[in-house]
Amino acid sequence: MSLQVMLSQLSAGMVTTILIFVLTLLFSLPLGLIISFGRMSENFLIRNIAKIYISIMRGTPLMLQLLVVYFGPYYIFGISISSSYRAYAVIIAFSINYAAYFAEIYRGGIESMPDGQYEAAKVLGYTKNQTFFKIILPQVVKRILPSVTNEVITLVKDTSLAFSIAYAEMFTIAKSIAASQKSMIPFVAAAIFYYVFNFFVASLMEFWEKKMSYYR
Amino acid sequence: MKKLMEMNHVKKSFDGNEVLKDISLSVEEGEVVSIIGPSGSGKSTLLRCATLLETMDAGDLIYLGEKAAKDENGKTVYVKNNELKRIQQQFGLVFQNFNLFPHYSVLKNITDAPIHVQKREKEEVLFEAKTLIEKMGLSDRADYYPCQLSGGQQQRVSIARALAMKPKILFFDEPTSALDPELTGEILKVIKELAREKMTMVIVTHEMNFAKDVSNRMIFMDQGVIVEETTPEQMFQSENQRTREFLGQYHNLG
Numbered sequence: 001m002s003l004q005v006m007l008s009q010l011s012a013g014m015v016t017t018i019l020i021f022v023l024t025l026l027f028s029l030p031l032g033l034i035i036s037f038g039r040m041s042e043n044f045l046i047r048n049i050a051k052i053y054i055s056i057m058r059g060t061p062l063m064l065q066l067l068v069v070y071f072g073p074y075y076i077f078g079i080s081i082s083s084s085y086r087a088y089a090v091i092i093a094f095s096i097n098y099a100a101y102f103a104e105i106y107r108g109g110i111e112s113m114p115d116g117q118y119e120a121a122k123v124l125g126y127t128k129n130q131t132f133f134k135i136i137l138p139q140v141v142k143r144i145l146p147s148v149t150n151e152v153i154t155l156v157k158d159t160s161l162a163f164s165i166a167y168a169e170m171f172t173i174a175k176s177i178a179a180s181q182k183s184m185i186p187f188v189a190a191a192i193f194y195y196v197f198n199f200f201v202a203s204l205m206e207f208w209e210k211k212m213s214y215y216r
Numbered sequence: 217m218k219k220l221m222e223m224n225h226v227k228k229s230f231d232g233n234e235v236l237k238d239i240s241l242s243v244e245e246g247e248v249v250s251i252i253g254p255s256g257s258g259k260s261t262l263l264r265c266a267t268l269l270e271t272m273d274a275g276d277l278i279y280l281g282e283k284a285a286k287d288e289n290g291k292t293v294y295v296k297n298n299e300l301k302r303i304q305q306q307f308g309l310v311f312q313n314f315n316l317f318p319h320y321s322v323l324k325n326i327t328d329a330p331i332h333v334q335k336r337e338k339e340e341v342l343f344e345a346k347t348l349i350e351k352m353g354l355s356d357r358a359d360y361y362p363c364q365l366s367g368g369q370q371q372r373v374s375i376a377r378a379l380a381m382k383p384k385i386l387f388f389d390e391p392t393s394a395l396d397p398e399l400t401g402e403i404l405k406v407i408k409e410l411a412r413e414k415m416t417m418v419i420v421t422h423e424m425n426f427a428k429d430v431s432n433r434m435i436f437m438d439q440g441v442i443v444e445e446t447t448p449e450q451m452f453q454s455e456n457q458r459t460r461e462f463l464g465q466y467h468n469l470g
Contacts, residue, residue: 116315124329216363
């Protein structure tokens with residue numbers, strides 16, 4: 001197999017990896033916000049359900065969660081799984097896992113906001129929604145950006161866990177080419193790919209942080 | 217004279233600790249009322265009850281004849297939220313720690329609520345805000361962010377923010393306590409100017425000279441009750457033991 005063929009096979013996997021990454025963020029970021037509201041709810045039941053959810057998602061391996069999401073429908077309910085479900089399983093497992101981490105990051109950010117901001121907004125007559133979306137959330141985003149960057153970088157690397165259900169993202173392909181061609185090159189290419197991807201992600205987040213540094 | 221605000225037999229406890237014990241107070245249009253007293257006397261809690269930041273346990277709260285809260289058999293019952301929101305527009309509050317929105321510029325801090333809460337014409341709000349900014353001596357600071365301003369400037373912005381809502385009555389919760397001594401003067405000057413314009417104000421303060429100068433009426437609170445309520449002149453010649461003790465701690469009373 002020529003280098004060119006190898007790289008073209010890998011690059012198809014790269015597109016899949018990027019897609020997993022983007023879709024996971026798209027679903028887990030808002031889902032995390034909803035879970036963080038549950039976690040901060042005054043309702044005992046809702047608060048504790050959110051707490052247990054977060055505890056399980058953070059306390060068990062992502063790879064195991066992925067296997068449960070993928071094989072669960074068959075083993076538990078006897079539903080036969082189509083091969084197209086593989087992609088969904090990856091996105092579902094990653095999203096519900098990362099949402100738990102994001103929920104705790106949001107909670108930390110929201111709880112760190114001084115009461116004075118809520119009080120000023122209340123006296124000025126802002127509604128609860130206006131207060132949250134105009135006053136609180138923009139400031140929370142600035143505060144949590146460094147922690148979110150950490151999670152996002154971890155996610156880039158975690159996409160490789162999709163190999164455990166043989167989903168054809170970049171790492172799965174690299175592994176199979178390496179085995180069939182008895183070559184290290186696919187692994188080197190994979191490493192370079194993840195590194196460059198993360199370098200790009202980190203630069204983007206740094207740029208965003210700088211953009212928000214106009215206030216304290 | 218029109219009564220703008222009225223509180224009747226207000227009680228408030230925190231964890232069984234009675235902070236306000238049967239307080240009654242009313243403010244008429246054009247009046248400047250100062251509330252003084254030692255820390256823990258309940259004066260800030262009283263202000264927070266008046267501005268709906270704290271709920272009262274018992275008593276009435278009335279703005280311009282409209283009941284925001286009514287005592288029913290010794291327990292305060294508040295009116296519905298949408299009515300409270302409307303009543304809330306009658307007053308403004310200037311905080312000790314300014315509580316400006318740090319992600320908004322000076323201009324946006326002042327104009328955002330009039331535009332998005334009161335839904336007033338943007339043009340008109342901007343025009344009025346510029347006048348207010350000028351009045352506060354911040355003409356060259358309209359595009360600055362709060363973190364780029366001194367404490368005194370931030371407090372002036374927060375006064376402008378409150379005034380932009382066109383409140384009938386303006387409350388101040390120790391407006392100079394978070395400021396360096398050399399910056400308190402500029403805030404006191406602004407409040408005096410507002411008093412000259414007949415703005416109705418209730419001011420919780422530790423600045424005795426200022427309170428004496430600016431107010432029509434002074435209220436001395438201690439341990440959750442109003443000990444004395446009178447003109448500044450009489451307050452400073454009080455025969456009351458507790459009042460004399462408290463005022464005696466402040467030197468150069470002028």
